[in-house]
Amino acid sequence: MKEIRQAIEKFIKGGDTNDTTLLEQVLHQNYQNIQDGFFDQPGIFVISKEEYIRLVRDKVFGGKPRTVIYHSLEQKNNIAHAKVSLESPTLRFSSLITCVLEHGKWLVINNIPTIEQK
Template sequence: MEEIRQAIETFIKGGDTGDINLLEQALHQNYQNIQDGFFDQPGIFIISKEEYIQLVHDKIFGGKPRTILYHSLEQKNNIAYAQVSLESSALRFSSLITCVRENGEWKVITNIPLIEQK
């Protein structure tokens, strides 16, 4: 479970600090961020790994340190699910994060955040 937590926390730290290298390391090649709404735009948005990294690079996403609280973490063979709460100075996130293990490494493959202003 520690390796799964490390993959999740590398992903979160990469976003919080704008570190593209950490994101490249933590995210699976088929990563998707699936969210209901994009700032003031309603609808379902499915964001690929490349788009997500670009949003962090452009400082549209991330840039603020967040605390993390694990509500649950389950592993079933090579798939793991975590329900976490993240909080920055401006936003609260309730996220379902899915990880997969390939070639002995855990990577984040999906993040489904529910985002609210503080």
């Protein structure tokens, strides 16, 4: 479980600090961010790894440190799911993060955040 938490925390830190190198290391090649709404635009948005990294690099996403609270973390063989709450000075996130074990390394393959203004 320690390695899973480390992968999740690298993912969060990568966003918080706009560190795209860290995100490249921890995101699975088939990563998807699936969210309901994109700022003022309603609808379901499915964001690929490349697009997510671009949004972080361009500082559309991230750049604000967040506190993390784990509500659950479960592992079944090579897949793990975590339900976490993240809070920055301006936003609250409730996320379901899925990790997979591939070639001996835990990687984040999916993030489903619910985002609300504070």
